Amino acid sequence: MNPRLAAARALAPVLAGKASLGTSLSEPLQKVAPRDRGLTQELAFGTARWQPRLAGLAEKLLQKPFKAADKDVEALLLIGLYQLFYTRIPAHAALGETVGCTVALKKPWAKGLLNAVLRRAQREGAELLAELERDPVIRHAHPRWLQKALKAHWPNDWEAICTGNNGHPPMTLRVNRQRTNRDDYLKQLADAGIAAHACRFSDDGIQLDSACDVYQLPQFAEGAVSVQDEAAQLAADLMDLQAGQRVLDACCAPGGKTCHMLEREPQLAHMVALDLEPHRLQRVADNLQRLQLKAEMVAADARDTAKWWDGQPFDRILLDAPCSATGVIRRHPDIKLTRQADDIPALAALQAEILDAVWPTLAPSGIMVYATCSVLPTENSDSVSAFLARTPDAEVLPIEAEWGVAQPVGRQLFPQLAGHDGFYYARLRKRSQ
Numbered sequence: 001m002n003p004r005l006a007a008a009r010a011l012a013p014v015l016a017g018k019a020s021l022g023t024s025l026s027e028p029l030q031k032v033a034p035r036d037r038g039l040t041q042e043l044a045f046g047t048a049r050w051q052p053r054l055a056g057l058a059e060k061l062l063q064k065p066f067k068a069a070d071k072d073v074e075a076l077l078l079i080g081l082y083q084l085f086y087t088r089i090p091a092h093a094a095l096g097e098t099v100g101c102t103v104a105l106k107k108p109w110a111k112g113l114l115n116a117v118l119r120r121a122q123r124e125g126a127e128l129l130a131e132l133e134r135d136p137v138i139r140h141a142h143p144r145w146l147q148k149a150l151k152a153h154w155p156n157d158w159e160a161i162c163t164g165n166n167g168h169p170p171m172t173l174r175v176n177r178q179r180t181n182r183d184d185y186l187k188q189l190a191d192a193g194i195a196a197h198a199c200r201f202s203d204d205g206i207q208l209d210s211a212c213d214v215y216q217l218p219q220f221a222e223g224a225v226s227v228q229d230e231a232a233q234l235a236a237d238l239m240d241l242q243a244g245q246r247v248l249d250a251c252c253a254p255g256g257k258t259c260h261m262l263e264r265e266p267q268l269a270h271m272v273a274l275d276l277e278p279h280r281l282q283r284v285a286d287n288l289q290r291l292q293l294k295a296e297m298v299a300a301d302a303r304d305t306a307k308w309w310d311g312q313p314f315d316r317i318l319l320d321a322p323c324s325a326t327g328v329i330r331r332h333p334d335i336k337l338t339r340q341a342d343d344i345p346a347l348a349a350l351q352a353e354i355l356d357a358v359w360p361t362l363a364p365s366g367i368m369v370y371a372t373c374s375v376l377p378t379e380n381s382d383s384v385s386a387f388l389a390r391t392p393d394a395e396v397l398p399i400e401a402e403w404g405v406a407q408p409v410g411r412q413l414f415p416q417l418a419g420h421d422g423f424y425y426a427r428l429r430k431r432s433q
Contacts, residue, residue: 001031004079005101007043011075014048014334016068021048021334047075047082049141049166049333053129054078054085056138060128061117073110076101080118084125091122141166145341146326153377157414161375164415164422165329171211172420174228174256175204176263176291182206185225188218201403201420202233204260223291228256231327231373231413231423235318236260238369238399238427243267245315249295250274250302250358255284257318262293271295272314274302303357313363321351323372323379327415327422344378351379355387359394364432367397372424375414380424381407388428397427 006028013019025044032040047054058077059065066074076098083094095118102110121128133139136147140162150158173196175182182198186206189196194212199205207230214220214227235257241247245268249258252273262271271294275281278299288295300308302319324347329335355370362368372379385408388394396409403420404411410426 001028002097002101002104003032003036003040004043004076004098005104006032006036006040007047007079008072008075008101008105010040010044011047011079012071014337015051015071015075017338020332020338021045022332042087043079043082045333046086047078048337049330050082050086051078051333051337052141052143053132053138054081056132056135057081057121057125057129058117060132061120070107070110072105073102073107073114076105076110077114077117080114081121081125084118084121085129095119095122141336143336143339146336146339149341149344149376154375154414161414161422164417165326165333167330167415167417169229169330169421170418171208171227172199172229172233173206173208173217173225174202174233174260175206175225176223177204178263178266179219179222179224185218192216192218199230199233199420201401202230203237204263205230205233207418221290226256226259226287226291228260229328229421231420232256233260234401234403234423234425235320235369235371236264238425239316239318240367241265241268241316244269246270246272246312246363248272248274248314248317248358248361250317250319250354251276251321252318253277253280253284255287257320258284258295259287259291259293261318262288262295263291273297274300274308276301302354305357305361309361313366314361315363315366317358317362317366317368318371319354319358319368320371321354321379321383323347323351323374324376325373327373327375327413327424330415331421344376348378348383351383352386355383356391359387359391359430362430364393364430366430368428368430370410370426370428373421374424375412375422377407377412380412381409381426384409384426384428393431394428395431397429399425399427 009028010025013024014021080098083089099115137144142162150161175185195209196206199207252258253275258273273284273295281297281299298308324339325335399411404413413423415422
């Protein structure tokens with residue numbers, strides 16, 4: 001399959017609000033030649049990343065919008081525009097290959113339309129974009145509702161957050177302390193000709209100068225390192241893990257934090273890795289197997305403790321709560337298309353239900369770390385503050401750190417160009433009876 005057609009087939013349901021890109025891209029990606037899979041992903045993710053800008057330009061170029069049944073043609077047009085303005089693909093190739101995909105769509109009327117619109121974009125697009133950039137939605141490539149929320153919550157930082165969201169995330173590794181240490185592994189990378197440097201905030205983190213296939217990494221198959229963003233690596237430190245503890249990782253998939261905690265403290269008495277979806281737990285199992293670690297995996301709704309809790313309290317709980325993922329848009333740019341303003345209060349309500357359900361499973365004097373990959377206080381400090389107000393035996397533990405921005409409760413990290421993702425952490429302790 002032509003990579004442009006594959007990208008369009010993946011994007012069409014995303015534009016229609018019916019799927020995430022991670023889900024919809026899987027099948028088309030298997031139908032392109034292996035050499036074209038990288039291009040397919042670049043076209044799909046890149047177009048999603050800049051969709052607010054590209055859609056604004058398309059609206060200016062089209063006489064009338066596409067019908068709902070023609071999301072595949074709309075996706076092709078946006079992919080064509082993306083190639084013209086955000087890649088080094090020669091214009092003649094971008095136009096010819098993109099327009100040619102209309103044959104496979106069995107929509108012959110679209111061929112002339114796409115050809116005319118893309119050629120006009122080639123001639124006038126730069127001038128039109130400059131005019132359209134008066135609108136902040138076009139200029140920063142974020143949907144209006146999200147831009148308004150960022151501006152309201154972070155008046156001094158919202159533009160930097162947008163810039164971080166629009167960047168390409170670096171490839172970051174987590175060194176397995178049970179196998180090696182960071183200095184030794186940096187030397188192994190250098191010997192293998194892979195340029196890298198130590199992360200600033202995570203003691204186990206290494207950032208590569210350029211991404212590579214994981215199996216090019218020394219001893220990856222043997223479990224020496226894992227791929228994990230630096231912000232996500234901070235959770236293990238906040239847990240204050242000690243030998244003999246019972247630990248719960250709630251909403252654990254894909255298991256990066258579960259594995260990191262087991263690497264940090266191999267003498268834990270018991271680790272329970274809990275997630276709602278059984279198929280997501282398979283990724284946890286795969287990670288545990290490669291790293292030769294063990295945890296009890298449980299597929300259940302965290303709110304329904306009667307179905308998964310054995311009554312023995314946990315000394316530590318990591319609650320990586322469901323959220324809008326607005327701190328990892330650079331990794332999942334389709335969030336710009338699939339998230340809506342109404343999702344945020346609904347997610348905050350879900351977080352409250354999970355917090356209230358899981359808290360009774362924590363032992364007196366035990367610690368819970370609440371985490372999200374959101375940059376919206378509604379899901380973060382506001383959510384935790386509301387929990388504290390209704391939970392008499394919960395108290396805040398301060399987080400003394402160089403990373404992030406102090407909040408009324410916890411600390412907030414923003415996505416950084418050539419740095420970590422956006423993340424939020426709070427530490428809570430259950431008062432002794």
